[in-house]
Amino acid sequence: MLDKIELRLRATASGEPARLLSRRLSWRAEHGMSRSAPLLELVARLADRLRGDGVAVTNPSGSSFFSELDVYDLFVAEGIPFELDVPRQIELSDWFADDGPGRRPLLSLGTHPVFEAGFRKSCLWLLGDHRFGADVGGFPIHPNLLARALSVPGVAAALTAEVDALTASLGAAPLGEVQRIMYRLGTLRSPAGYAAFKPFLERIAALDAPAALARTLRCGLPEELVWPPYEQASAALDAGTMRTDQEWPLLAIHDARTAVVLGPSGVVARHELAVPARDGIDGQFRPRCTLHDGRLLVSWRQGGSERGYWADTPGVEFDADLGGLVLGPMTRLPVSEDIVPGGRFEPVPGAGPVRLRWRRDLWPDAPAVFGAADGVTGWDVIDTAGAADGVTGWDVVDIAGGAVVRSVDGRQVPLPPTVRAATIMGVLALPGGGDRLVTVDQFGAVTVWDPATGTPAYGPAKPEGLPPAGWWDLLRPRDPAGSAALRTGGPVTAVTDPVLAAAVGRQAAIAATLAATVEQYRALRHEPARPPVPVTADDITIADALSGLTHASRFTEHRRGSRTSTVPEYKLMGFLDALPAALDGERPRPSAGVAGWTRVLAGLGAVALRAAMPTTPPPEREVLAALLTALADAGLADGSAGLSVLTVVTDGQLNGEQAAGLGMRAVAAESIGGGFDRSCWRLIVHGTVPDRPDVRVVERTPLGGWGTAGTVRRFVDLLAERGPVTWRPEWAASFPDLAVEPATVLLTGATYCAASDEVTAPPSYLEVTGLSAAAARAASDAFSALPKGRLLHLLNAAMPLDPAALWESGPDTARLASAWREPSPPPYEFQPGLE
Known part of the structure; x- marks a missing residue:
């Protein structure tokens, strides 16, 4: 087929292959098509013709959410001409999720000017992208996911370049920029990240937090200014419920x-x-x-x-x-109607043309902290000498030679390349000397820019005690002597105004948090590399291995074969790995990935029994062993860590921070139901739980449920040493309460009892057990119909207290028979409307 298409295209007129390919790429972009190996092969075959014609391939639909990474990597590698606007977003996570053939190394793509900057940023954002299986929020990426990213040569090269560039600027950056960089690099704060990027993360370990604080205070804080009537009026209102409305x-x-x-x-x-x-x-x-x-x-x-x-x-x-209602004219930030674009206004001596302009009449007697001339305030964006023409939309971007923002009274500051013109408020005159560019986003968050580095020194944040930025021309210095001390880098004790002192204190707290994070990077120098978690230990595989044993509620239960995503996630293993640090006071990671996993803490014997059975698929056996080890290392195999598992009913949400506000130290919080202004949560809590009327504890789940942490580790060692047990049919025949077929399914761990309709026991399972496919499915369906929690209780009882006995004499049928004849305590089920 490809041969015929190639011959037909080679027979077309000059430039026609490029035009046909352009239309095909546009159609693929509009329809969100996945990777196409035949298309890539066809492009490779026609590379000489496309180069020889010299007609660029165009793709007007492909620049917003760019996903054709392999095609354009091939274009760059083969020198095929193309025209494409700089993509606003590169869908790298979707590229990793696509397991189709034709994946390229992306080494060429990352070196092309159209893609280079965006590709580097996308590679770093990938490490915290939930679509890639990572955690959003600056938590370290799981080592398996980091290895997955680094396995692509182009991604590895782009990550190295981006981490190098970010860390190289840390030594001269103020707190605002340092915070941004540290957040972006937070996914690498782990032994695996340190091993991969040691030379660059060493720059973080050498960071001087007090020096960054001093740079920030010299640059200036908005709280150095005040509009006394606003401050007095707002002080009399409840800060927690205060809202603002504007009209000129x-x-x-x-x-x-x-x-x-x-x-x-x-x-x-x-x-x-x-x-x-x-x-x-x-x-x-x-x-x-x-x-x-x-x-x-x-x-x-x-x-x-x-x-x-x-x-x-x-x-x-x-x-x-x-x-x-007919709204009156509103005071607002500069928007497109206020800005005159691209016109050539009067020339400015020593500089290029005025590119953008904004003006506004001043109030009478206004202090005009953004500058004034003849009763007008405002600013111009001016090209510096040697700048090239060009303004893109309302953004000032890629102006060769740079640009400045000049206030109407002649003061000017550099325009950072990342600043959007529509956010500029003006050139702020701070007490004690110094002019600073101020921008405000659509949410009212203020950023003060450091003129030396072109990076944020303050914000984006909403300054406390200040009105919206449209009223800043009414601001005046609140503590001139204190501001002068900040400009010179003098002692902060010179600040006497309480509001300014509090603002300085907030920046000092940020610096203290930064210093603590730097210490964590320094500790990585001495932290030994942990044994790698199996690549198969992703959340879906763990959920498959535990199917039938876990459930969040009667409405949500994982069923084997219900995989909805091909992207591996390691949220549960990442949570367990980070739990000891959370117990020491570090911010806990979100508990996610395997719904209802906390249920197995009451029956780890069931997990061990299933792991040891020869009918368990080898990847799942490996996963269960890794999970048991992680539970023991995290202190969840018994009560030695001072933890308890609670099911509570309360009002509203109850994440870790909210639980702390109620007097509970929750290291994990999982929602298991809700409705009618009430919700049900399962918490892993450290220490005691206060007696509160708004938090009703309805269930306490014991940790472990079988043996101790030592027992768990001994079992894992035996499993690694001896392999799975050898199944003996007489074990099922000797169990008095069930026929041989269902007893066989139960004693081998009821592995397929919670499977979707299209999943049947594989031939290997039938060969070991001697069951027919129909008998195995019928017995599995019967166990699936047991009350929730019952199967976990039964299999936990079947696991011998001495792990070695499982290999010698098989499951403990006597304990299983006792558990079978006595009803197990049903797990609590939240009933909306009945609470």
């Missing part, structure tokens, strides 16, 4: 009881809210106070709709659907 030139702030309207000269009006009490869900929605053509509207949710009144006529209530 007014500003409204309010909590659940009081609203204050401010203008340039101070407080314009104060209003005590008259919002009726509301029951149910509506009562949980806070009231709103919004400005419309100078009038203050108080509104709230009631009966599923919006009700409200005007503050100047409080007795007249009406339907207040804000979508039907």
Whole structure:
């Protein structure tokens, strides 16, 4: 087939193969097609023709979410001409998830200017991408996933280049940039990461946190400034419920009881809210106070709709659907209507043309911290000498030679290449000397940029006690002497204003956290490499190996064969590996990956029995042994670590941080049901649990359920030494409570009792047990119908207390018979509406 297509394309006119390929790539991009080995082979065959024609392959649909990595890697390697906008997002996780043939090493792709920068960033983000099987949030990547990424030469090269570039800038960066870099590199903070990137992570280990703090304070904090009327008004409101609304030139702030309207000269009006009490869900929605053509509207949710009144006529209530009201002109950040793009304004001496401009009239007598001239504030983006033409959209990007932001009063600062023009607020004049670029994102978070490095020194964050940035021209210094001390790098004790002192304290706390993280990197120098976890120990394989033994609730149970993703994840193994550090006070990892896995903590004998049986698939045997070892190492094989497993019913959510607020030290929290404002969680808790009316403990699950941590480790050693036990049919024949077929299925671990309809016992299972496929499935279905938790209880009883006895005399049928005749305690099941 490919031969015919190649011959037909070679017979076409010059440039036609490139045009046909362009249309094909556009269609594939629109339809989200996966890797195509025939397409790659065809391109390789036609490489000489495509080069000779000199007509570029185009793909207008492929630059937003770019996924054709293999095709363009081949283009670059073969010198095939193409035209493509710089991709905004490279779908590297999807590329790893695609197990189809034709995968290329990506070495060429990562060296091409169109892809290089984005590819390097995408490779690093991959290490924290949940679609790749990693944890989002800066947790170290599992060693198996890191090895998977590094196994692709182009990804390994891009990661090395990106880690090198990021760590090289740490020594001169302020706290804001250091935080960003440390977050991005957090996935590598492990023995495996240190082994792979030691020369670069050593730069983190050498980081001087106090010096980064000093650079940040010299650059400046927004809290050095104050608008006294705003600060006084906001101080009288509840900070936890305070909200803000803007309308030129007014500003409204309010909590659940009081609203204050401010203008340039101070407080314009104060209003005590008259919002009726509301029951149910509506009562949980806070009231709103919004400005419309100078009038203050108080509104709230009631009966599923919006009700409200005007503050100047409080007795007249009406339907207040804000979508039907005519909104007045709003004070806002600079947006596209405010910015004049690309025009050639008056030339600036010693610089290139003005590229972008923004102006606004000032309030009378405003301090104008962003600069003023003739009653106007604003800024220009100006090309520096030798810059090339070009502005892309509203972003200033790739301007050769750089650009500056110049305020109307002549002060100027460099424009960092990563700053979007639509976020620029102006050139801030700080007390004590120094001009700084300030940007504000669409959420109101402020960033103060370091002019020396072009990186964030502060933020993005919302400064405490300051109004939205549109009112910053009303700010003035709150502690000039303290600010001067910060500019010179002097002692922070010179700061006397309590608000500024608190802001300095927050930056010092960030530096202290940074110093602690640096110590963790230093400790990696001496931390021995741990034995590798089997590559097969991903969450789906563990869930298959435990199928029938675990369940989160009667509504959620993993069934073997229900795999929905081909991307391996190691969330459970990563959690168990990090649990000892969490017990020492480090932030716990999310417990995820295998729903209901905490159930097996009450029956590790069942896990051991299944692992030792010859009917268990070898990869799953390896996985179960690794899981048992990890549980023992994490302190979950018995009660020696001071942990307990609780099932609790409470209001709302209950993650680790929320549990801490209720007086519990939870190192894992798994949701197992919810509804009607109540939820059910299973927690692994360290220490005692306080007696609280809003947290009802409905179940305590003992740890281990069979032996001790020493017993578990001895079993794993015996399994490695002796291999699986040899099945003896007389074990099933001697069990008095069941016929031979179901007894055989039970004593071999009931491996396939929770399987999807298309899964049947493999020939190897039937050969060992002597069962027919129909008999094995019928018995497995019968055990699947047992009450939840019953199978775990039975198999746990069948595992001998002395692990060696399993190889010598088989399962403990006497203990199993006793457990069979007595009902096992049913696990708690959450019933929404009955709690």
